[in-house]
Amino acid sequence: MCFLLKESGQYDKEAVNPFGILDYLKLNYLTFNFDTVLPLEVKPEGSQPRALLSYSDRLVAVDDNLAPPRERFSTLHEIAHYVLPTHQHSMYLCDSQGMSHRTHLTFEKTANEFAADMLFKGGMFSIDVAAMGISVKTITTLAAKYQASFEATARRLAERSLRPVMLAVFKNTAGTRRINADTSPNWDVRYCIASPIFKSRFFTHVNGSAPSDIAAELTSSYRDIEESITRIIEIDTSAGQSQQFTGEFFYNQYNIFALLTPANS
Numbered sequence: 001m002c003f004l005l006k007e008s009g010q011y012d013k014e015a016v017n018p019f020g021i022l023d024y025l026k027l028n029y030l031t032f033n034f035d036t037v038l039p040l041e042v043k044p045e046g047s048q049p050r051a052l053l054s055y056s057d058r059l060v061a062v063d064d065n066l067a068p069p070r071e072r073f074s075t076l077h078e079i080a081h082y083v084l085p086t087h088q089h090s091m092y093l094c095d096s097q098g099m100s101h102r103t104h105l106t107f108e109k110t111a112n113e114f115a116a117d118m119l120f121k122g123g124m125f126s127i128d129v130a131a132m133g134i135s136v137k138t139i140t141t142l143a144a145k146y147q148a149s150f151e152a153t154a155r156r157l158a159e160r161s162l163r164p165v166m167l168a169v170f171k172n173t174a175g176t177r178r179i180n181a182d183t184s185p186n187w188d189v190r191y192c193i194a195s196p197i198f199k200s201r202f203f204t205h206v207n208g209s210a211p212s213d214i215a216a217e218l219t220s221s222y223r224d225i226e227e228s229i230t231r232i233i234e235i236d237t238s239a240g241q242s243q244q245f246t247g248e249f250f251y252n253q254y255n256i257f258a259l260l261t262p263a264n265s
């Protein structure tokens with residue numbers, strides 16, 4: 001991965017430019033509207049194709065409706081299919097599910113990991129995190145630096161940190177049931193990602209909801225994502241004991257996030 005970034009002149013740049021890698025590999029690039037242009041028979045029902053690689057045409061194509069961070073990631077994902085030696089040298093049509101961090105398809109997972117390694121320049125990202133500390137401020141700063149989405153950057157921070165940290169992502173599960181205006185929104189855990197040391201010391205997952213007063217404060221009026229709320233919270237560990245964690249909660253207008261680190265460490 002580093003070899004490819006160095007050879008294509010991308011390693012010393014702050015943010016990787018996928019076009020530099022496409023050029024180096026002599027791959028053509030095209031964007032078009034995948035919804036209207038792709039024939040229906042290549043789209044399995046319910047799937048939203050976002051990008052494709054045609055090995056024989058040396059062509060990467062990406063849906064032109066994608067926001068820039070997604071377009072960058074999708075392009076790097078197709079480059080990964082092209083360079084990974086174990087991947088078939090044929091045609092890949094990749095959809096949102098395959099490019100999600102929760103995909104179960106091994107070849108998509110491998111391509112996602114390779115793409116993320118390129119996007120965050122391997123170990124460079126971890127060095128930045130170690131220097132800046134674990135906080136929402138670090139996530140926004142590094143998302144801007146690496147030109148990645150906020151959520152992908154938050155996941156990478158938790159996943160690769162050498163310190164014990166867990167990212168918990170909450171979604172509003174009352175969204176469609178709020179005909180009764182007296183019910184309050186409920187922000188339930190959507191997924192969690194923890195650093196290796198956090199998993200081995202504590203747990204791999206938390207269940208439940210974000211504290212309702214914090215959720216209300218974060219979402220009731222517009223506030224900047226960096227205006228987080230920090231609180232000490234108690235969580236039961238698998239050993240049946242409870243442990244105190246520092247939780248930094250913040251909101252990006254879609255999800256509530258929490259960075260959990262052991263208190264007093």
Ligand SMILES: [Zn+2]
Pocket residue numbers: 077081092093094098107108111
């Ligand atoms: Zn793919």
